[in-house]
Amino acid sequence: MKGHLVGKYNIPGPRYTSYPTVPYWETRTFTLEKWKETLVRSFKESNAEEGINLYIHLPFCESLCTFCACNKHVTKRHEVERPYIDYLIREWNMYLELLKGRPLLSGLHLGGGTPTFFKPKHLKYLLESLFETVDIYENKTFSFEAHPNHTSFEHLQTLYDLGFRRVSFGVQDYDLKVQKAIHRIQSFERVKLVSEWSQKIGYESICHEFVYGLPFQKMESIERVAENIALLRPDRVVNYSYAHVPWIKGLGQRGFDQADLPSGLLKQALSERLREHLTEMGYHQIGMDHFALSHDSFYKSLVETKIHRNFMGYTHSKTQLMIALGASAISDSWYAFSQNFRDVKSYYQALDKGDLPVFRGHILTQKDLIIRRHILNLMCRLETCWSKASMYFDEIPKVLERLEEMRNDALVEFLQEGLRITPAGHSFLRNICMAFDLRLIREQPQTRLFSMTI
Ligand SMILES: C[S@@+](CC[C@H](N)C(=O)[O-])C[C@H]1O[C@@H](n2cnc3c(N)ncnc32)[C@H](O)[C@@H]1O
Ligand code: SF4
Structure with missing residues (x-):
């Protein structure tokens, strides 16, 4: 790519996981009543046909990766698991009461944080409680995010038995210097092991997530990433552009200096190099940052123009209504967005008051x-x-x-x-x-x- 284009166009800009983007939501005119009206409307319009999607935010992580821009709560105290699940079920019951009908569930995604921070028996309890209240669409897509260091065989088996067929592992980079800078030491052997377990159990789509533009990343890091992808052949690869947003309060992006980050030009070259490797290996690019092998359903959806983009990034499970449960989660009724309280304590307090734990939103014009x-x-x-x-x-x-x-x-x-x-x-x-x-x-x-x- 010509360097002058990077110089000209590398400016701050949204990732467009929604429109309007969150900083431009008209929060003053938003009310819970209006949000609920759009939910009921959207549910009536879509439930019988395509069903609804559910996103569940599981925010806990055992340790802080200093590059991370996700909404997470770092703790080693696993006693937090059960109360959090009970609050999620309370929130879901409020939606059920409002919608007054049995939802048809066509998509479910567990995101975080680290969903596999939770013990398999707790995830099973949560999901079985939800499944009792819905009909499940025949061609459902159930997926989850998993940290290779904190995912056991039992996690993978339990979620598979509950209907999950897609798993996405956060890898980021294999370079030890980069891993130290982002406070996330994770071996190739571990990624290999969890990927092999997933294959053995029968997962249909295994995804590896990488990030380019991390501190100390060089072309050699990308070459290593490409070699390891060639060895493990995940069905999907995501290569996110590193979002350096240290001004957002509460983020952990302080473990390295701005000067340790690759320049805009190098960052672009790192992304292009991996793209070239992936193309040579038979991956097809989907949107900005996703890649899939030909047999993967994501690629098939691309061909059938069924790809969609929402707060989690690209997806092929598109429904008009996506209800998002948990701290910081953002729901989408197509006509409006709403976001839950971001920290766990405020999320609990809002639910204790007996209403949806929404703290802001936007009604689309x-x-x-x-x-x-x-x-x-x-x-x-x-x-x-x-x-x-x-x-x-x-x-x-x-x-x-x-x-x-x-x-x-x-x-x-x-x-x-x-x-x-x-x-x-x-x-x-x-x-x-x-x-x-x-x-x-x-x-x-x-x-x-x-x-x-x-
Ligand atoms: C919730 S995490 C995935 C699950 C698990 N917590 C883990 O780290 O393996 C979601 C993904 O978002 C990406 N991510 C997090 N912070 C980012 C940032 N600042 N810029 C770009 N991508 C980021 C990483 O690839 C990360 O794996
Ligand atoms: S990258 Fe994953 S494990 Fe690390 S802090 Fe973020 S959500 Fe937690």
Whole structure:
């Protein structure tokens, strides 16, 4: 990639896991009553057909990785497990009461934090309690995130028996210097072992998650990552761009200096190198940062244009309604978003008061809904169009003006009534979406809110 493009376009920008992005939510006009109305509407519209998705946030981790931007609670006290699960069940029961119907569950994801911090018997109790209250869709997709160092054979077997077929292991990097800097020592042997267990048990999709742009990362680190991927052949690989967001309170990104991070140009080269290796190994790129082998259902969904993007990143389990349980979890009724209290204590206190533990949210306007569709199209399908009246909005000519420079740089092509991202534009997806983001354009942030786009 030409260095001048990285210089020009490597600016702070959203990752577009939602539109509007969280800092631009209109929290003042949001109320719990309005949120509940959109939930009921969305449930009625979608439950019988496609069902609903459930996300469960399990925030505990045994130790702090200093690069981590996830919402987590570090503790070695496993007594926290059972009370947390009881609160999750209480929260779910509140949703059941509100929806007044038996949900059809088509997708379920356990995220964190570290879901495998919880003992298998506690996860089993939680999930069996939920399953008693729902019908389960035949082609369901149940997945979870797992830390290789804290995942036992029993975890994998228990979750498999409960219907989970996809597991995603956080690997980050195999380089010891990088691992020390991010306070996460994890051997290749351990990743190999948990991956082999998963295969033996029968998991259909094993994913390894890496991060590029970590402190002290060099080209050799990426070569090693590629060698190990070639040895283990996970069905999916995710290569996240390191989000350096130390200004967000409570994050652990303090174990290294800014100067230890690779420059924008090197960071981009690290990502491109892994992409080249993965392509040679037969992986197909999906969206910004996901890769899948041809037999993986994620790739099949890409071909059938069924990829979706939500707060967890790319997914192929798309439903109109996603209810998210647990501290900090963000729910999506398509017409509105809501976020739960972020720390565990406030989450418990809110539930003790007898209502949904929501602390902020946003009700989408008609224009938000149109822009949301365009951003999803670009993020998932690399093209969008506004030939239908339902996809047009008055500012489209201005959007095109903003994209003119990227067109001259051969990053996007203008179509009759739409646009397509070129292969060279793939790395600049976030910048291209920013041209549609009317809320960001109207009100430029006064402080740093977002990580760099490259
Ligand atoms: C919840 S963790 C995965 C499960 C488990 N806690 C673990 O670490 O293995 C989710 C993933 O988000 C990614 N991640 C966390 N912080 C990040 C950051 N600052 N920038 C980019 N990716 C990040 C990592 O790849 C991590 O594996
Ligand atoms: S990377 Fe995973 S284990 Fe490490 S702090 Fe973040 S959520 Fe916890």
